[in-house]
Amino acid sequence: MNFQGKVAIVTGAAKGIGRATAIAFTRSGAKVALLDMDKEGGESVVQEIRQEHGEAVLHLTDISKEQDVQATIEKIVSSWGHVDILVNNAGVYYQANAVDTPLEAWERVLAVNLTGAYLCTKYAIREMIKGGGGVVVNVASEAGLVGIKGQVAYNVSKGGMIELTRSCAVDFADKGVRVNCVCPGTTFTPLVQTAINRAPDPVAARRALEECRPLNRLGRPEEIATAILFMASDDVGYATGAVLSIDGGFTTQ
Numbered sequence: 001m002n003f004q005g006k007v008a009i010v011t012g013a014a015k016g017i018g019r020a021t022a023i024a025f026t027r028s029g030a031k032v033a034l035l036d037m038d039k040e041g042g043e044s045v046v047q048e049i050r051q052e053h054g055e056a057v058l059h060l061t062d063i064s065k066e067q068d069v070q071a072t073i074e075k076i077v078s079s080w081g082h083v084d085i086l087v088n089n090a091g092v093y094y095q096a097n098a099v100d101t102p103l104e105a106w107e108r109v110l111a112v113n114l115t116g117a118y119l120c121t122k123y124a125i126r127e128m129i130k131g132g133g134g135v136v137v138n139v140a141s142e143a144g145l146v147g148i149k150g151q152v153a154y155n156v157s158k159g160g161m162i163e164l165t166r167s168c169a170v171d172f173a174d175k176g177v178r179v180n181c182v183c184p185g186t187t188f189t190p191l192v193q194t195a196i197n198r199a200p201d202p203v204a205a206r207r208a209l210e211e212c213r214p215l216n217r218l219g220r221p222e223e224i225a226t227a228i229l230f231m232a233s234d235d236v237g238y239a240t241g242a243v244l245s246i247d248g249g250f251t252t253q
Contacts, residue, residue: 001028001229001230001232001233001235002028002029003025003028003029003030003084003085003229003232003233004028004029004030005029005030006025006029006030006031006084006085007030007031007032007033007076007080007081007082007083007084007085008022008025008030008031008032008033008084008085008086008087008232009032009033009035009073009076009083009085009086009087009120009124010022010025010032010033010034010035010087010089011035011036011061011063011087011088011089011090011116011117011120012035012036012089012090012091013032013034013035013036013042013045013058013089014034014036014038014040014041014042014044014045015038015041015189015190016187016189016190016191016221017089017139017184017187017189017221017224017225017228018034018036018087018089018090019041019045019221020221020222020224020225021087021089021221021224021225021228021229022034022045022049022056023045023048023049023052023054023225024222024225024226024228024229025085025229026049026052026054026055026056027052027054028229030084030085031055031056031080032049032054032055032056032057033056033057033059033072033076033080034046034056034057034058034059035059035061035063035072035090035120036058036059036060036061036090037060037061037062039058039060042058042060043058045058046058057076057079059072059075059076063090063112063116063117063119063120064111064112064115064116064119065119066119069116069119069120069122069123070123073120073123073124073127077127082127082130082131083124083127083128083131083134084128084131084134084135085134085135085136085137085232086120086121086124086125086128086134086135086136086137087136087137087139087228087232088116088117088120088121088136088137088138088139088161089139089228090112090113090116090117091112091113091139091154091157091191092108092109092112092113092191093109093151093154093191093194093195094106094108094109094151094153094154095150095151095154095195095198096150096151096152096153097149097150097152098152101152101153105153106153109153109154109157110153110156110157110160113154113157113158113160113161114157114160114161114164117138117161117164118164121136121164121168121179124136125168125172125175125177128175128176128177129172129175129176129177132176133175133176133177133178134176134177134178135177135178135179135180135231135232136165136168136177136178136179136180137179137180137181137182137228137231137232138161138162138164138165138179138180138181138182139161139181139182139184139224139228140158140159140161140162140165140181140182140183140243141154141158141161141183141184141185142183142184142185142186142245142247142250142251143155143158143159144157144158144159144160144161144162144183145159145162145183145243145245145251146250146251158183161181162181162183162243165179165180165181165241165243166241166243169240169241170241173240178237178239178240179240179241180231180232180239180240180241180242180243180244181231181242181243181244182224182227182228182231182244182246183243183244183245183246183247183251184219184224184227184246184247185213185218185219185245185246185247185248185250185251186209186213186218186219186247186250187218187219187220187221187223187224188218188219188220188221189221192209192218196209206218212250213247213248213249213250213253214248214249214250214252214253215248215249216248217248218248219246219247219248223246224246227244227246230244231244
């Protein structure tokens, strides 16, 4: 998978899957714009990339705010001339059912996970069309494919991302823009570690997450990053509207 000369945007790139994806893209030749609100984490990723002689820039962007997204993408195009790839990865998590989820928590999860993906897609695709095409890869979740207990806002946001993928795939295929989706299973990221640590018995909580899937382990960010690069690659140029599960077999059960 060669991305030499490509410009990629990765949201939520300061840690976890986003970090692994940004590094993987630069190792494959792309310039990467990291969008995140975590200044320290984002700068650490940029430094790591530059030590490997890759090219990356951090943009402190609240993707739930339209003006922030529009201004950031304008800066990227001004600096690098075009946008070829967008990875909508940024996400937040709230653990509760519909009765126990406060409205503000619901709105926050949907604002970042789904509205943020929509806004980045809206402004990135405009630039892709000007350049003759591009690829969007949405990072949804196994939680968008099946109902997972006690996380209704997160489930709904990820189900929405899958439908955002399908809708945009059919809307923009004739403009040379492909839109695909990766659905990771539980992956050992800082977000997942935080959720595990909140459990009364974190060790038992992690084992429960591992044992509910045929491969009997959690995913690694680098594995998900490889799937994202694959879906963005010209090697699978016939794929649009595709939904790729990479979940240790969880959704096959």
